[in-house]
Amino acid sequence: MSQTDITAPTGRIERPGYRYYVLAVLTLVYMxxxxxxxxxxxxAAPLKAEFGLSDSQFGLLGGLAFALLYTTLAIPIAWLADRFSRVWIMTAALTLWSGFTALCGVVGGFGQLFLCRMGVGIGEAGGVAPSYSLISDYFPKAQRARALAVYAFGIPFGTAAGTLVGGLVAATYGWRAAFITVGLLGLLVAPILRLTVRDPQRGGMDRAAPVADAAPVAFVPEPAPSFGAVLKLLLPKPSFWLLALGAASASVCGYGVAAWMPSFFMRSFGLTLADTAWYYSGIALVGGLTGIWFGGQLADRLGRKSKGGYPLVPAIAFLISVPCFLLAMNAQSIVSFLLPETSNNSWQALTLAFLIFLIPTGLNLTWLGPLTASVQHLVPPTMRTTASALFLLINNLLGIAVGIFYFGWMSDLLRPAFGEESLRWSIYTGMGFYLLASALLIGASRTLTRDWVD
Structure with missing residues (x-):
């Protein structure tokens, strides 16, 4: 990436290395x-056993309980972040969601756990949109998709860490210890964020690069526009709706599959809790990192030729993901067909499934860098946090609240016909959301150039 310095609101020149440090800290917080x-x-398994939950009820814990306030509070918090310190807001958010995660470990029933998950959502409402805005003010236009893709590494790192640490701690000390452990970790990181990360100029990297050896120029930021002004500019643009609904459709399947895949491995592949923790964390980490970086790199390359390349990358990726998911989920049948003489082919099936699952796990995350970068360029710099929050509102309200509940509800609905394999068939039905996402993003590739703001 470029070694161009950036000027802080105080007029001081930030060294290039500090820019990458900030990106690393923000990625850690996102993780x-x-x-x-x-x-x-x-x-899922120990919680369902402890409280006697159905798949639908667990889907509410993972989806609606978290997403309800997470999505709605993101808008007013983003409005504040466009006017006040983004770092202070993120520090308070990290402290809040980590504290509620720890409290999940001391609940006495479904209702209390539901409320604590709502608290986690309240905190996390202030974590993502301000980060998008900060990164856009630390990195120039030509590098933003890659920088946002690096930030999005927090997703596979966080998913893998949550699966591995949560599963191993729960298998050894119980599910309550798992919640408390990861909650306390966030409380330790919050002071580091507050004390070492500074707010850069809003829109500073959208201006011409400073002349070498030139004296720092005092920068007076433009006043943040009203929420109504952001809506007036953003909502009439078809690209916004196509990007947001395309990402949301993909997230219905993405969040849903991520939440239910550990249960699928235990039910359909016969893995233990600890085995699942190692197995799925490896898939989430390797596949996720590869897919996110590939998406950011390819989108930045295509974006130089045409802005429509940004949404086109994930659109193609989703089309490839569907058959890969179906093949991976049926690895046992494939191995039995190819090796009929082998009486015990479980390890071959697990190996084949692992390798194939890496492909769609990576492909279904390629949208993060390209689409978040695209949303940043639908509005001027002073509107970016609010625009990001509106995008996330649509994406997460549908993706998290609907996606995680959908797979649990469909599993309960199909249980009379398919028994323990009902979750497998539930995931099959969800693949249609990837096809819808692809169609919407192909549409966005045709309108984005017209709606782009330089």
């Missing part, structure tokens, strides 16, 4: 965001 968000997936 904790997903760790606390996704840990409940690996804890």
């Amino acid at each position: 904790l965001n997903f760790l606390d968000r996704q840990i409940i997936g690996i804890l």
Whole structure:
């Protein structure tokens, strides 16, 4: 990436290395965001056993309980972040969601756990949109998709860490210890965020690069526009709706599959809780990192030729993901067909499934860098946090609240016909959301150039 310096609101020149440090800290916070968000997936079996929950009820814990306030509060918090310190807001958010995650470990029933998960959602509402805005003010336009893709590494890191740490701690000390452990970790990181990360100029990297050896120029930021002004500019743009609904459709399947895949491995592949923790964390980490970086790199390359390349990358990726998911989920049948003489082919099936699952796990995360970068360019710099929050509102309200509940509800609905394999068939039905996402993003590739703001 470029070594161009950036000027802070105080007029001081930030060294290039500090820019990468900030990106690393924000990525760590995002990892904790997903760790606390996704840990409940690996804890499905012990939680259902403890409280006697159906798949639908567990889907509410993972989806609606978290997403209800997470999505709605993100808008007013983003409005504040466009006017006040983004770092202070993120520090308070990290402290809040980590504290509620720890409290999940001391609950006495479904209702209390539901309320604590709502608290996690309240905290995490202030974690993502301000980060998008900060990164856009630290990195120039040509590098933002890659920088946001690096930030999005927090998703596979967090998902893998939540699965591995949560599963291993729960298998050894119980599910309560797992919640408390990851919650306390976030409380330790909050002071580091507050004391070492500074707010850069809003829109500073959208201006011409400073002349070498030139004296720092005092910068007076433009006043943040009203929420109504953001809506007036953003909502009439078809690209916003196509990007947001396309990402949301993908997230219905993405969040849903991520939350229920540990249960699928235990039910259909016969893995233990600890085995699932190692197995799925490896898939989430390797596949996720590869897919996110590939998406950011490819989108930045295509974006130089045409802005429509940004949404086109994930659109193609989703089309490839569907058959890969279906093949991976049926690895046992494939191995039995190819090796009929082998009486015990479980390890071959697990190996084949692992390798194939890496492909769609990576492909279904390629949208993060390209689409978040695209949303940043639908509005001027002073509107970016609010625009990001509106995008996330649609994406998460549908993706988290609907996605995680959908797979649990469909599993209960199909149980009379398919028994313990009902979750497998539930996931099959969800693949249609990837096809819808692809169609919407192909549409966005045709309108984005017209709606782009330089």
